[in-house]
Amino acid sequence: AAGVIQSPRHLIKEKRETATLKCYPIPRHDTVYWYQQGPGQDPQFLISFYEKMQSDKGSIPDRFSAQQFSDYHSELNMSSLELGDSALYFCASSRQEETQYFGPGTRLLVL
Amino acid sequence: AQKVTQAQTEISVVEKEDVTLDCVYETRDTTYYLFWYKQPPSGELVFLIRRNSFDEQNEISGRYSWNFQKSTSSFNFTITASQVVDSAVYFCALSERRLGNEKLTFGTGTRLTIIP
Numbered sequence: 001a002a003g004v005i006q007s008p009r010h011l012i013k014e015k016r017e018t019a020t021l022k023c024y025p026i027p028r029h030d031t032v033y034w035y036q037q038g039p040g041q042d043p044q045f046l047i048s049f050y051e052k053m054q055s056d057k058g059s060i061p062d063r064f065s066a067q068q069f070s071d072y073h074s075e076l077n078m079s080s081l082e083l084g085d086s087a088l089y090f091c092a093s094s095r096q097e098e099t100q101y102f103g104p105g106t107r108l109l110v111l
Numbered sequence: 112a113q114k115v116t117q118a119q120t121e122i123s124v125v126e127k128e129d130v131t132l133d134c135v136y137e138t139r140d141t142t143y144y145l146f147w148y149k150q151p152p153s154g155e156l157v158f159l160i161r162r163n164s165f166d167e168q169n170e171i172s173g174r175y176s177w178n179f180q181k182s183t184s185s186f187n188f189t190i191t192a193s194q195v196v197d198s199a200v201y202f203c204a205l206s207e208r209r210l211g212n213e214k215l216t217f218g219t220g221t222r223l224t225i226i227p
Contacts, residue, residue: 058214101158105154
């Protein structure tokens with residue numbers, strides 16, 4: 001069965017640089033979620049999209065933005081990167097009232 | 112506001128022993144979902160189970176079983192005859208039922224180590 005695809009899997013950036021993470025949801029899933037998991041921590045909700053519209057926002061810094069495109073893939077744009085942004089970023093997708101399935105994550109390291 | 116508490120930070124058991132991971136949750140909603148996810152050392156989040164708040168039946172899947180008790184707001188997870196491959200961090204999570212947004216609130220996780 002198709003799974004959530006995230007790219008890149010690993011990313012190394014310098015402070016103050018920008019990064020773009022991509023997520024391709026499972027086909028026919030209408031909702032996409034982004035989560036951030038710092039080292040040794042639990043995943044924290046950042047933002048979600050339902051049918052290409054932002055549906056909720058969590059603890060997402062103003063330096064971050066995201067969108068969902070007409071083909072349902074989503075991108076998380078991160079600017080002015082800080083050391084504290086180093087984390088594992090997960091994308092998850094679901095259909096309404098069904099289970100969220102997670103992608104493999106993008107491991108971002110900011111130096 | 113939702114909250115999930117996993118009081119056990121780390122657990123170690125010898126292979127073949129049974130182990131129970133505790134999860135206590137708080138929510139003001141009457142309709143919600145409870146989840147368990149496994150995160151092995153490779154880092155991915157693997158879905159294990161989803162439970163609707165209206166369904167208090169316990170569930171068994173192979174060596175895994177879950178005990179949902181609404182009266183105590185608990186959703187505990189038991190692994191029977193543990194194996195080394197069960198070593199991972201296990202997260203309990205909660206979502207409220209919202210159209211277009213059923214974001215997950217995670218507990219802090221329990222790191223389970225199975226000793227050969």
